[in-house]
Amino acid sequence: MKVTLVSRSGKEIVKGGIELTDSATVADLQREIQKRTKKSPDRQRLTLPVPSGSRERPVVLNSKKSLKEYTDGNSRTLTIIFKDLGPQVSYRTLFFFEYLGPLVLYPVFYYFPVYQFFGYKGERVIRPVQTYAMYYWCFHYAKRIFETFFIHRFSHATSPLSNVFRNCAYYWTFGSYIAYYVNHPLYTPVSDLQMKIGFGFGIVMQISNLYCHIILRNLRKPEGDGGYQIPRGFLFNIVTCANYTTEIYQWLGFNIATQTVAGYIFLLVAAFIMSNWAFAKHRRLKKLFDGKDGRPKYPRRWIILPPFL
Amino acid sequence: MAAFFSLLRRLYLSLYNWTVFFGWSQVLYHVLITLKESGHENVYKAAEKPLLFAQTAAVLEILHGLVGLVRSPVSATLPQIGSRLYLTWGILWSFPETRSHVLVTSLLISWSITEIIRYSFFGFKEAFGFAPSWLLWLRYSTFLLLYPTGISSEVGLIYIALPFIKASEKYCIRMPNKWNFSFDYFYAAIVALGIYVPGSPHMYTYMLAQRKKALSKSKRE
Helix, strand or coil, X not given: CEEEEEXXXXXXXXXXXXXXXXXXXXXXXXXXXXXXXXXXXXXXXXXXXXXXXXXXXXXXXXXXXXXXXXXXXXXXXXXXXXEECCCEEEHHHHHHHHHHHHHHHHHHHHHCCHHHHHCCCCCCCCCHHHHXXXXXXXXXXXXXXXXXXXXXXXXXXXXXXXXXXXXXXHHHHHHHHHHHHHCCCCCCCCCHHXXXXXXXXXXXXXXXXXXXXXXXXXXXXXXXXXXXXXXXXXHHHCECCHHHHHHHHHHHHHHHHHXXXXXXXXXXXXXXXXXXXXXXXXXXXXHXXXXXXXXXXXXXXXXXXXXXX | CHHHHHHHHHHHHHHHHHHHHHHHHHHHHHHHHHXXXXXXXXXXXXXXXXXXXXHHXXXXXXXXXXXXXXXXXXXXXXXXXXXXXXXXXXXXXXXXXHCXXXXXXXXXXXXXXXXXXXXXXXXHHHHHCCCCHHHXXXXXXXXXXXXXXXXXXHHHHHXXXXXXXXXXXXXXXXXXXXXXXCECHHHHHHHHHHHHHHHHHHHXXXXXXXXXXXXXXXXXX
């Protein structure tokens, strides 16, 4: 089996191509490419050429499959398009660092006299709601880190390194921004009832969110080869991305209890980002499960926020 | 029906572009006349009315992009219009102490020449279906000088305004309040200055790429 490896512009990546046995798998090819280009398999995006003019998305090679499955009849040669995805980090590493920031930075504003540096001298009175908010917030991000290592089964093993900087900037900046206001010496609490409703609702949503993540985990095999199934059970019966729904509502609970503009801005931005993901996921599931060729048809469901989306 | 709307669109956009073109021409005229007759300290006063009109009208361009009347992406026009509105209303109009500075003159000359070329370019395209090649050349060449002069004037004026911003406490929201929110216009101005650091090379290199694309395309035609 001779593989011709080209870039998207047609340039040959490996001169003369790569020789492999006829029964070689994509993973074997990835190892050979790594030997010749020094790029690890996680960085290699290998696709079949798309006929020019076609608007179809290219077929990405699955590392577990054998190369023969991607040839059509003429099984001795194969042309594959190579794209370098750049340095990668594991998703676990990425998530761990982006969540570590909020987990550590928020208590800094609570426990240490940082407000002196903003010009507020004198004693700071800590209200009960500020204490509960700190526990709620830290529980949330500790839960996220726990889920990262013990619950989630990722569709891809890695993410580009640049995402570490982008994601950490997002989480760490917003975390500090919100922590600054909730722990502020001139913070104005809401009524006791409103606080209890907010935190109570938020906790229920966090637990629901954990349950959603467990359901999603059980859709995938432990070997971690990604793949998509129709989620069923609990809130997934009415909304595709129930995990995002519960996450958004959880933040709503936090904001009802703490009432800061900073917190609400974060809620809006997070909801916007998650809605984009939800739309893409819903569309992907509908396309995958079109009801043809014995595949089940994706049921009619809300995408993320009933009754609007 | 479609042809009717297409004609209506062309009519509206021609009217819009030539009207705003006229506004910016007035700005340039008043700046130059006042410079000659009295001095740079009075330039703002003379140009204020057409400036506020022409620059604020640009908000419509965001709308045009959103409803699909024009092809330009909202993401490109928003930062440009944002900085213009910030300087016009947030600095010059809000802090009269800045108006007599000589940088106002360099600012308004840079802005008005750029806009006169840009709006006439689009005005030609919408009204006549084409724009003269010399106008295309001007549109993609004058920025080479006017971006640096304009950006330096913007940064300079924001810097000049800082002590007045701090002293006036204008547009500031202080704690405590029931929404637990604060806003300090002075620190926001510092952040704005910071944005210019990566923002300016980004805009300039973007225009250089646009220039290459536009001028090579016209050569081939």
